Amino acid sequence: MQQTISARDASQKLLAWYDRHHRDLPWRVSPPMAKAGVTADPYHVWLSEVMLQQTTVQAVKPYFHKFLSLWPRVSNLAAADTEEVMKAWAGLGYYARARNLKKCAEVVAREHGGIFPDSEDGLKALPGIGDYTAAAIAAIAFNRRSAVLDGNVERVISRLDRIETPLPAARTQMRARVGEMTPAGRPGDFAQGMMDLGATICTPKRPACALCPLNHGCLAFRAGDQEDFPKKPVKKARPLRVGAAFVASRADGAVYLRKRAEDGLLGGMTEVPGTAWTARKDGGITLDARPFEGDWEDCGTISHVFTHFELRLSVYRAEVCARNDSANGWWEPLASLEAQALPTVMKKAIARALPHAFSSAISPSVNEGTPE
DNA sequence: AAGACGTGGGC
DNA sequence: TGCCCAAGTCT
Secondary structure, three states: OOOOOOHHHHHHHHHHHHHHHOOOOOOOOOHHHHHOOOOOOHHHHHHHHHHHOOOOHHHHHHHHHHHHHHOOOHHHHHHOOHHHHHHHHOOOOOOHHHHHHHHHHHHHHHHOOOOOOOOHHHHHOOOOOOHHHHHHHHHHHHOOOOOOOOHHHHHHHHHHOOOOOOOOOOHHHHHHHHHHHOOOOOHHHHHHHHHHHHHHOOOOOOOOHHHOOOHHHOHHHHHOOHHHOOOOOOOOOOOEEEEEEEEEEOOOOOEEEEEOOOOOOOOOOEEOOEOOOEOOOOOOOOHHHOOOOOOOEEEEEEEEEOOOOEEEEEEEEEEOOOOOOOOOOEEEOHHHOOOOOOOHHHHHHHHHHOOOOOOOOOOOOOOOOOOO
């Protein structure tokens, strides 16, 4: 059994590294001010943490600014139209986060007087806030000594202690270790420092161990097998589903849209009419789901990868002279298409049928299919 | 408690 | 090209 680094030693080295190498991020109060007692705005911390769930910093930045511009305070978000929130979130993915974000804002505004709870338990009771986010907000915005454990920290800890237990079973052990390392003085900086270390030095591939402030005490580094940690379960294959999408346009350029169910995949988002997405690709695509009678032209296919399946969508286009809406959809003018709550897969389908629909030309890079 | 739940970027 | 990955939560 090798010697592991002491919690206090690791904690001090990490904070010293963070003081010199921290990232400057829009939602963050950097060390000099943080050490002077300035804490970040809980609304900003919460908003950024929810956006950052399973999402990269680069992807989050523009959305963070857009949300703050649209809704400067949590009370404004609480009073907003949910549809507007979904439009603003479109493209970020994991849309349940947006639905829960809105619900959480309403609870904070209505039940907490617009002030976020300052305890881990109080925060965790809110929609969309789980173990990680509750601890992060408590530590960063309220200076609570909470053990923050996310993917970055898991990677750092698993290598530091060379933990052979695979995730997620190893989390109990990891949480305990982070708990003893978290300093009472600067819990927020420590949490952010661990995440910065994981994001910039202790990376999944080819970590820069030579630059790591904890390398001397890192058991995996000493053994030379740091890339083998953390141990993860084997992932399942991603099945293929197929379906059809129907892009109906009007003479004036308007496109026919409808709203998806509130729950489940892309819940509460906007779509073009289409078939269900089924597991098999034989049997042909039925055109029963087309919203209007008309001369439907085959535009080929698009592919889109979701977390648990891949979708191959046959896209059809028709110009229809429809004076009345069928079902529950509406005609959206071409000019305002971009601002709708359209998930990326739907923008791809529309761009396939109407190449000029979006100004910022989403390059249909995944459109291997040609009309047959 | 394992599966559902998006997207874009890196290699 | 295809696989892996990114500050998780909910059921």
